[in-house]
Amino acid sequence: ETGVTQSPTHLIKTRGQQVTLRCSSQSGHNTVSWYQQALGQGPQFIFQYYREEENGRGNFPPRFSGLQFPNYSSELNVNALELDDSALYLCASSLVGSYEQYFGPGTRLTVT
């Protein structure tokens, strides 16, 4: 069984740029959620995707957007990067109807 994988591991961007982060779900999982974890904080829910559609969104502006593909992998896109976007971005996969969410190792984004 393959766990959740994310790429890239680290990323450095400049304020105002755009970034795309990628996630591959755990084998058999059809739901993907994205979380932002600022340093020293708990993860904050960004949004969830199921059947390639957004299924719930947290308190994040529209410049945070996502995609889910037919193979259940997912992308998180952030436009017009701000310094406060610097964080660990976590992807979690789950099976719809199951409570358990399994996290990937995250992508560390630094905005300068």
Next chain:
Amino acid sequence: QQQVKQSPQSLIVQKGGISIINCAYENTAFDYFPWYQQFPGKGPALLIAIRPDVSEKKEGRFTISFNKSAKQFSLHIMDSQPGDSATYFCAASGSNFGNEKLTFGTGTRLTIIP
């Protein structure tokens, strides 16, 4: 608005001792309460979870105690080991489709000393 409050912020326990971390929630729609363990530079790993229909769940050295009326739950780590040194997060979610987002506590940094 913080819907899941976690304490303490940091905890130091001697090897072999019991580590106890507490959480309180406000949203009565929550009905799934997991604990995650996170090591530096890694993603959170699901440790143990409980539903409100039971008051206690034990898996190995890890036990969740749940008090529905008080809207509180806690993690107990028995016979704590240096390898347990990590940050622990409690979380909560609903179960309805579209309401499965996890709301996390602020974390507890646990250090086990020899």
